[in-house]
Amino acid sequence: MKTFEELGLVPEILKAIGEMGFETPMPIQEKVIPYLLGDNNEVIALAQTGTGKTAAFGLPIIQQINLNHIQPQAVILCPTRELCLQIADDLNDYSKYITKLKTLPVYGGSSIESQIRALHRGVHIVVATPGRLIDLINRKKVNLQSVRNIVLDEADEMLNMGFSESIDEILPHIPENRNMLLFSATMPTEIARITKKYMRNPYEIIIGRKNEGAQNVKHLYYMVNAKDKYLVLKRIADYNPNIYGIIFCRTRKETQEIADALIKDGYNADSLHGDLSQMQRDLVMQKFRIRNLQLLVATDVAARGLDVDDLTHIINYGLPDDVESYTHRSGRTGRAGKTGTSIAIVHLKEKRKIKDIEKIINKKFEQGTIPTGKQICEKQLFSFVDQLEKVKVNEEEIQSIMPSIYRKLDWLDKEDLIKHLISMEFNLLIDYYREADEIEIPQEKDKKSDKKFDKKSRSENRKPEKGNARSSESGYARLFINLGKNSGLGPQNIIGLLNDNIPGRKVNVGKIDLMKNFSFFEVKESDKNRVIQNLDGLKVFGRNIAVEQAQEAPSEDRKKKIEQTNTKKKKEKRRKY
Numbered sequence: 001m002k003t004f005e006e007l008g009l010v011p012e013i014l015k016a017i018g019e020m021g022f023e024t025p026m027p028i029q030e031k032v033i034p035y036l037l038g039d040n041n042e043v044i045a046l047a048q049t050g051t052g053k054t055a056a057f058g059l060p061i062i063q064q065i066n067l068n069h070i071q072p073q074a075v076i077l078c079p080t081r082e083l084c085l086q087i088a089d090d091l092n093d094y095s096k097y098i099t100k101l102k103t104l105p106v107y108g109g110s111s112i113e114s115q116i117r118a119l120h121r122g123v124h125i126v127v128a129t130p131g132r133l134i135d136l137i138n139r140k141k142v143n144l145q146s147v148r149n150i151v152l153d154e155a156d157e158m159l160n161m162g163f164s165e166s167i168d169e170i171l172p173h174i175p176e177n178r179n180m181l182l183f184s185a186t187m188p189t190e191i192a193r194i195t196k197k198y199m200r201n202p203y204e205i206i207i208g209r210k211n212e213g214a215q216n217v218k219h220l221y222y223m224v225n226a227k228d229k230y231l232v233l234k235r236i237a238d239y240n241p242n243i244y245g246i247i248f249c250r251t252r253k254e255t256q257e258i259a260d261a262l263i264k265d266g267y268n269a270d271s272l273h274g275d276l277s278q279m280q281r282d283l284v285m286q287k288f289r290i291r292n293l294q295l296l297v298a299t300d301v302a303a304r305g306l307d308v309d310d311l312t313h314i315i316n317y318g319l320p321d322d323v324e325s326y327t328h329r330s331g332r333t334g335r336a337g338k339t340g341t342s343i344a345i346v347h348l349k350e351k352r353k354i355k356d357i358e359k360i361i362n363k364k365f366e367q368g369t370i371p372t373g374k375q376i377c378e379k380q381l382f383s384f385v386d387q388l389e390k391v392k393v394n395e396e397e398i399q400s401i402m403p404s405i406y407r408k409l410d411w412l413d414k415e416d417l418i419k420h421l422i423s424m425e426f427n428l429l430i431d432y433y434r435e436a437d438e439i440e441i442p443q444e445k446d447k448k449s450d451k452k453f454d455k456k457s458r459s460e461n462r463k464p465e466k467g468n469a470r471s472s473e474s475g476y477a478r479l480f481i482n483l484g485k486n487s488g489l490g491p492q493n494i495i496g497l498l499n500d501n502i503p504g505r506k507v508n509v510g511k512i513d514l515m516k517n518f519s520f521f522e523v524k525e526s527d528k529n530r531v532i533q534n535l536d537g538l539k540v541f542g543r544n545i546a547v548e549q550a551q552e553a554p555s556e557d558r559k560k561k562i563e564q565t566n567t568k569k570k571k572e573k574r575r576k577y
C-alpha cells in the first residue's frame with residue numbers, strides 16, 4: 001500500500017489531511033489520485049459514499065488549480081444542497097494550507113444574489129446543484145471557459161432526481177478538452193448514455209463489485225404482520241441501546257407518524273422530510289450529526305446528502321420500491337471501515353423483493369428473530385451496567401455531599417444498593433415487556449386467513465386491522481367476553497356488538513383473541529367503562545353475556561390452561577347432573 005506522499009500530493013495537502021486523521025489512502029484514493037494528477041485523464045468510478053471518493057477527486061483537483069488565475073477551473077455537480085455543502089466543506093479542509101484557494105458552493109433554496117457576488121469576487125472551484133448552476137449560466141454570472149475538470153458526484157442520484165436534462169444543458173458550456181470524472185454507487189443505463197456521449201476513453205474503477213452493497217454491512221430482515229411493524233421497530237431500538245441510525249419510511253406522512261410515535265414513546269428521535277422548512281431540516285440534521293438524536297426517521301429524498309459516517313443501523317420501515325434505493329440506504333452504514341447493520345422490517349408480500357435485492361447486492365439477508373421482552377431487558381441492563389462501570393466520577397464536585405448520602409444509604413448493603421439502582425432505571429421497561437404480548441411471526445399459510453378477515457371487515461366498512469395496529473401496548477384496555485368460537489363468535493361479531501350496542505362515539509377496537517369458549521378484545525382505555533356498562537349482562541346468541549376487564553394478557557400457555565379448566569369444569573358439571 002502506498003502513502004499519500006507516494007501518490008504525489010504536495011506538502012500543504014499532506015499536512016491538512018494528516019491533521020484530519022487520514023493516515024493511509026483508501027483503495028479508491030490509491031487508484032484515482034495518481035491517475036488524476038496526470039493530464040487528460042477521465043475516470044468513471046463505481047463507488048458508494050463512504051469509500052473516500054470525495055478526497056479521491058478533491059485532492060488532485062485542488063493540487064491542479066492555478067491559484068493566480070481566478071476563474072472557475074473545476075466544477076463539481078452533485079444532487080443535493082446538503083451534499084454540495086459537505087463537498088465544499090471537505091475541499092476547504094483539504095486546502096486549509098492553500099490559503100488563496102477559493103471554493104464556492106452554489107445551490108438552490110438560498111439567495112442567488114450572494115452567490116453571484118461571491119462569483120464576482122472570484123473562485124477557483126464551484127460545487128453546484130444542477131438547477132442553480134443552469135440559473136447562473138443563463139444569467140451569465142458564471143464563466144466556465146477555464147474549467148479543466150468536471151465531476152459528476154452521485155451521478156445515479158442526480159439522474160433519479162430528474163437532472164439528466166440539466167446535465168445535458170450544462171456540459172456544452174464547458175470546454176471540450178476538459179476531463180470528466182463520474183462517481184456513482186450504481187450504473188443504470190442512463191449513466192452509460194452520458195459516459196458514451198461526453199467522455200473520451202475513461203479509466204473505469206470499481207470499488208467493490210458492480211452494484212454490490214458495502215462489504216461490511218450485515219443485512220437482516222424481520223418478517224412481521226403489518227400491524228406489528230411499529231412494535232418490532234421499537235424492539236429493535238430497545239435491543240440496541242447504543243443505536244445511532246436512520247429509519248427510512250416511504251412517505252412524508254408515514255415518516256412524521258413514526259417519528260411522532262417514537263417521540264411519544266420516549267425515544268430520542270426526530271423526523272426529516274420534505275414537508276419541513278429548510279431551517280427545520282438543517283436543525284434536525286445538525287442535531288443528528290452531533291448525536292443529540294439517536295434515531296432519525298427520514299424519507300429517501302430528505303436524507304440524501306446527510307453525511308454521517310458512523311451510523312450503526314439503517315432500518316427500512318418497509319422496503320423501497322426500487323432496489324437501487326435499498327443500496328443507497330444500506331450504503332449509509334458500514335462506512336469508513338466500520339461495520340453496520342441494515343435491517344428491513346417486511347411483511348409476507350415483500351418476501352419477493354428480498355430475493356431481488358439479494359441478487360443485486362450479491363449478499364444474502366439473514367432472517368432476524370424478534371427479540372423477546374426478556375432478551376431486551378437483559379441487553380439494556382447489561383448496557384446500563386457497562387455505562388455504570390465506565391462513568392466518569394467527578395470526585396471534586398460531589399465530595400462535599402457524599403458523607404450525608406453515605407449516611408442516608410447506610411442501611412443498604414452493596415447488593416441491595418445495586419438492586420435499587422437497577423430497579424430505578426428499569427422498572428418501567430420491565431413492566432412494559434412483562435405486559436407486552438410476544439409478537440407472532442406470520443406464516444405463509446396465514447396469508448389466506450388474514451385476507452379473509454380483511455375482506456369480511458372491509459365489506460362491513462369496518463377496519464379492525466387498523467385498531468389492531470395499536471394493540472394493548474399503547475393505551476388500550478383488554479376486555480374479557482364469555483363467548484368464543486364455539487358460540488359462533490367471529491371478529492366481525494365483536495365489532496358488530498360494539499357498533500350496535502354502544503351509544504355515542506364509535507368504539508375503536510384493538511386486538512381480538514378468539515378462544516373456544518371465551519375471547520379477549522381490546523378497546524381504548526377511555527372507552528373501557530362505556531363498553532363494559534353497555535355489554536355486560538346483554539342477551540346475545542341466546543345467552544347473557546359477561547364483559548369485564550381482563551386481569552392481564554394471558555400467555556399462550558395460560559390461554560390453553562383456561563380452556564382446559566373450562567372443559568374440565570363442564571365435564572364435572574355434566575357428571576354432577
Ligand code: AMP
Nearest residue numbers: 022024025026049050051052053054336
Ligand atoms: P466519502 O466517501 O468521501 O464520503 O468519505 C467517507 C469518510 O471517510 C469521510 O468522513 C472522510 O473524511 C473519510 N476519509 C476519506 N479518506 C480517508 C482516509 N484516507 N483515511 C481516513 N478517513 C478518510
